[in-house]
Amino acid sequence: MSTQKKVRLGDVLVDSGVITAGQLDMALREQKNTGKKLGRLLVDMGIIPEQRMLQTLSEHLNYPFVELRRFQFNRELVQKLPEALARRHRAVLLSEDDKAYQLAMSDPLDLVALDDIGRALDKPLKPVIVRESELMAALDQLYRRTGEIASIAGELETELRDSDFDLAELATGTDVQDAPVVRLLQSIMEDAVQSKASDVHIEPGESSLFVRLRIDGQLQEQVVKERRIANALVLRLKIMSNLDISEKRMPQDGRFNIRVLNRSIDVRLSTLPTQHGESVVMRLLDQSSGVLAMEDLGMPPAVLERFKLQIERPHGLILVTGPTGSGKTTTLYAAVHELNTPHRKIITAEDPVEYRLPRVQQVQVNPKINFDFSAILRSALRQDPDVILVGEMRDQETVSVGIRAALTGHLVLSTLHTNDAISSAIRLADMGVAPYLVASALRAVIAQRLIRRVCDNCKVPHEIEPRERIWMEYLLGKEHPWIAQDEWPMFYHGTGCYECNNTGYRGRMGVYEMLEMSESMLMALRDQDPNAFVDAARQDPHFVPMARTALQYASEGLTDLDEVFRITADLGG
Numbered sequence: 001m002s003t004q005k006k007v008r009l010g011d012v013l014v015d016s017g018v019i020t021a022g023q024l025d026m027a028l029r030e031q032k033n034t035g036k037k038l039g040r041l042l043v044d045m046g047i048i049p050e051q052r053m054l055q056t057l058s059e060h061l062n063y064p065f066v067e068l069r070r071f072q073f074n075r076e077l078v079q080k081l082p083e084a085l086a087r088r089h090r091a092v093l094l095s096e097d098d099k100a101y102q103l104a105m106s107d108p109l110d111l112v113a114l115d116d117i118g119r120a121l122d123k124p125l126k127p128v129i130v131r132e133s134e135l136m137a138a139l140d141q142l143y144r145r146t147g148e149i150a151s152i153a154g155e156l157e158t159e160l161r162d163s164d165f166d167l168a169e170l171a172t173g174t175d176v177q178d179a180p181v182v183r184l185l186q187s188i189m190e191d192a193v194q195s196k197a198s199d200v201h202i203e204p205g206e207s208s209l210f211v212r213l214r215i216d217g218q219l220q221e222q223v224v225k226e227r228r229i230a231n232a233l234v235l236r237l238k239i240m241s242n243l244d245i246s247e248k249r250m251p252q253d254g255r256f257n258i259r260v261l262n263r264s265i266d267v268r269l270s271t272l273p274t275q276h277g278e279s280v281v282m283r284l285l286d287q288s289s290g291v292l293a294m295e296d297l298g299m300p301p302a303v304l305e306r307f308k309l310q311i312e313r314p315h316g317l318i319l320v321t322g323p324t325g326s327g328k329t330t331t332l333y334a335a336v337h338e339l340n341t342p343h344r345k346i347i348t349a350e351d352p353v354e355y356r357l358p359r360v361q362q363v364q365v366n367p368k369i370n371f372d373f374s375a376i377l378r379s380a381l382r383q384d385p386d387v388i389l390v391g392e393m394r395d396q397e398t399v400s401v402g403i404r405a406a407l408t409g410h411l412v413l414s415t416l417h418t419n420d421a422i423s424s425a426i427r428l429a430d431m432g433v434a435p436y437l438v439a440s441a442l443r444a445v446i447a448q449r450l451i452r453r454v455c456d457n458c459k460v461p462h463e464i465e466p467r468e469r470i471w472m473e474y475l476l477g478k479e480h481p482w483i484a485q486d487e488w489p490m491f492y493h494g495t496g497c498y499e500c501n502n503t504g505y506r507g508r509m510g511v512y513e514m515l516e517m518s519e520s521m522l523m524a525l526r527d528q529d530p531n532a533f534v535d536a537a538r539q540d541p542h543f544v545p546m547a548r549t550a551l552q553y554a555s556e557g558l559t560d561l562d563e564v565f566r567i568t569a570d571l572g573g
Contacts, residue, residue: 007060007061007109008109009038009039009057009109010024010027010028010038012056012057012060012061013042013048013053013056015060016056016059016060018048018052018053018056019042019047019048023042023047026045026047027041027042027045027047030045037107039053039107039132040132050131054129054130054131057108057109057129058129061108061109061127061129063108063126063127063128063129064128064129065128065129065130066094066104066128066129066130067130067131067134068104068130068131068134068135068138068497068498069134069457069458069497069499070457070458070495070497071094071138071497071498072495072496072497072502073092073094073138073142073498073502074095075142075502077093077095077096078092078093078142078143080093080101080121081093081103081117081120081121082120083143085116085117085120086139086143087139087143088113088116089105089110089113089116089117090105090106090107090113090132090135090136090139091103091104091105091106091113091117091135092104092135092138092139092142094128096123099123099124100123100124100125100126101121101123101124101125101126102126102128103117103125103126103127103128104128104129104130104135104138105127105128105129105130105135106130106131106132106135106136108127108128108129114127134498137498137499138498140194141498141499141501142498152180152183152184152187181229181232181233181236182236184229184233185233185236185237186260188200188202188211189258189260189265190260190261191213192213192260192284193260193261193263193265193284193286194261195213195215195220195501196215196216196507197213197214197215197284198214198215198217198283198284198325199213199214199281199282199283199284200212200213200214200281200282200284201213201214201219201279201280201281201282202230202233202234202237202279202280202281202282203274203279203280204227204230204274204276204277204278204279205227205276206227206276207225207227208223208224208225208227209223209224209225209226209227209229209230209233210222210223210224211223211224215501216452216503216505216506216507216508217325217450217452217508218452218503220501230276230277230278231277231278233280234271234277234278234280237269237280237282238252238254238271240256240258241254241255241256241267241269242254242256243269243271248273248278249273250273251270251271251272251273252270252271253268253269253270253271254268254269255267255268255269255352256269257287262288263286263287263288263289264286264287264288265284265285265286265287265288266284266285266286266287266354266355267282267283267284267285268282268283268285268352268354269281269282270282285354285355287355287356290355291333291334291336291337291355291357292330292333292334292337293334293337293338294307294308294334294335294337294338296334297330297331297334297510298509298510299510299512300512300544300549302542303446303512303513303514306444306514306516306542307335307444307446307514308338310443310444310516311335311338311339311411311413312339313411313443314386314409314411315406315407315408315409315410315411316406316411316412316441316442316443317402317403317406317412317414317441317442317443318335318411318412318413318414318443318444318445318446319393319414319415319416319424319425319428319442319444319445319446320332320413320414320415320445320446320447320448321415321416321417321418321419321420321421321424321445321446321447321448322415322417322418322419322447322448322449323417323419323449324417325450326448326449326450327448327450327510328415328448329354329391329415331446331448331510332389332413332415333354333355333357335413336348336357336360336387336389336413337357339387339411340357340358340359340360342359344386344387345361345383345384345385345386345387346359346360346361346385346386346387346388346389347360347361347362347363347380347383347385347387347388347389348360348361348362348363348388348389348390348391349363349365349373349376349377349380349388349389349390349391350362350363350364350365350389350391351364351365351373351391351392352364352365361383363376363379363380365391372398373390373391373392373393373394373395373398374395374397374398374401376390377390377398377401377402377405378401381401381405381408381410385410386410386411387410387411387412387413388402388405388410388411388412388413389412389413389414390402390412390413390414391414391415392414392415392416392417393414393415393416393428393431395431396431396432396433399428399431399432399433400432400433402414403433403437403438403441404437406441406442407437407440407441412441416428418447419447420447420513420545420546421445421446421447421513421514421515421537421543422515422533422534422537422538424445424447425438425442425445425515425517425521425525425533425537426525426530426533426534428442429525429528435525435526435527435528436526438525439517439522439523439525439526440522442517442522442525443516443517444514444515444516444517445514445515446512446513446514446515447512447513447514447515447546448510448511448512448513448546449510449511449546449550449567450508450509450510450511451508451509451510451511451550451553451559451563451564451566451567452503452505452506452507452508452559452563453505453506453507453508453509453558453559454492454493454494454504454505454506454557454558454559454560455494455496455497455499455500455503455504455505455506456506457497457499457500457506458494458495458496458497458499458500458504459492459493459494459495459504459557460492460493460494460495461490461491461492462491462492462493462560462561464488464491464561468561468565469488471565472551475547475548475551475568476548476551489555490555490557491554491555491557491560491561492557492560493560493561493562494506494560504560505563509553509558509559511546511549511550511553511567512546512549513543513544513545513546513549514542514543515537515540515543516540516542516543518536518540520532520536521533521536521537521540524536546567546568547564547568550563550564550567550568551564
């Protein structure tokens with residue numbers, strides 16, 4: 001319980017000489033009209049800078065002023081203060097010792113809030129002054145919707161335990177918007193969209209349910225103790241996806257659209273029977289954001305310019321390559337978006353169709369009726385197309401038809417699952433198609449990866465370790481200026497903060513390499529001489545290996561050396 005005497009912010013600021021009595025009266029009159037907090041009004045009206053106000057308050061009350069931007073929170077400690085209280089009073093726990101909790105507050109003069117929070121905790125409170133904007137951002141990152149999800153899960157568990165209702169009837173009934181299973185799914189989806197997650201995993205365990213979000217390529221987990229609710233969640237998702245709710249022994253795939261936080265989200269859903277029940281993975285596609293323009297892909301200007309020139313050519317084969325989750329589809333959609341004009345006929349063969357594109361004829365692969373990539377490709381050629389996008393060159397037949405299409409006046413865009421641009425061209429020539437046809441059709445290969453950006457909020461200089469120095473010397477060569485002159489750039493790494501969920505990273509960016517076919521490369525392909533092809537590719541003055549580009553990004557402070565090592569572990573220098 002707080003024993004602090006009532007202190008008025010206005011009086012403190014006037015007594016300290018940072019504002020005048022007249023300025024305070026003006027702000028108080030405005031407060032009567034708006035109902036806003038006095039401190040926020042003084043800042044918004046330009047009477048006093050926020051930093052000056054907070055420093056003055058800190059000195060007067062003898063409370064420390066803490067910058068939350070780079071503060072590393074203890075999530076277990078934060079959760080001791082219930083989310084509802086934290087949001088209502090705009091407060092978060094920073095630390096604790098044997099005697100008290102250190103509590104960050106946007107308004108440390110709010111005695112009602114201090115008393116309310118004090119009743120919920122088992123130790124006295126030591127208030128700390130922080131910026132309101134930083135505190136609100138921290139609350140969204142620290143709590144997200146974990147408390148809400150846990151609360152609704154408990155409600156649903158109780159309902160399942162105490163009643164014998166038919167789950168199917170609940171999920172298909174007309175009055176289900178307030179049903180716990182619906183609110184739980186909505187809360188999970190809102191958390192995923194707010195966190196910019198690409199996938200949601202719902203995985204039943206022996207005694208718990210695991211809800212995991214893939215954010216910037218890494219999974220983040222929340223454990224829900226109510227194991228029984230898994231079946232209700234899966235059932236609801238199956239009905240939303242028009243799947244067979246009685247089939248629990250076989251995997252199923254479906255999709256649905258949902259509106260979350262005023263955004264239209266397409267969801268691709270996959271179920272998999274496991275030992276403890278059906279596991280569900282949902283891929284989230286934000287239709288509201290639309291398809292990226294080529295300028296927004298993050299390609300180096302030289303690569304972007306050459307890529308644009310290649311896709312404007314009337315015929316030929318262009319490949320985009322990389323492992324699963326490397327952004328190949330995004331790059332292809334950006335290229336199609338660039339080409340999508342009234343005078344071009346574009347047909348795509350996709351598995352599945354991810355984004356809807358106006359004017360483009362998009363065709364969905366359907367293996368149940370043998371309507372695969374090669375079948376779609378053959379049919380598409382009879383539709384008088386200018387551009388054909390093939391989701392993936394999976395087999396010899398698709399490669400063969402695609403290459404013949406590229407040789408007969410069509411521009412063909414497709415993907416391969418290979419590590420880099422050089423190996424992609426060699427792999428294509430090894431897929432059973434006559435080498436001279438590959439050499440005649442192939443125009444360019446783009447290889448790519450996604451790397452995590454260092455969080456700008458918490459990045460600090462990184463001192464190069466001996467092993468890192470040795471690796472970079474091998475990658476760059478002794479003649480590189482950094483090495484020859486022993487003048488290394490400043491590298492950075494993230495220490496972790498509320499903005500990046502204590503990971504040190506925030507967001508991702510693409511790393512690209514582009515290989516355009518030269519005469520010497522095409523001759524090597526035609527002669528089936530992979531060594532000559534590799535030599536010719538590495539000698540090409542326009543070819544910059546992906547590893548070097550990633551290292552350049554690290555030297556610019558965009559990513560860190562750990563990310564460079566991670567994505568280039570399987571690449572040649």
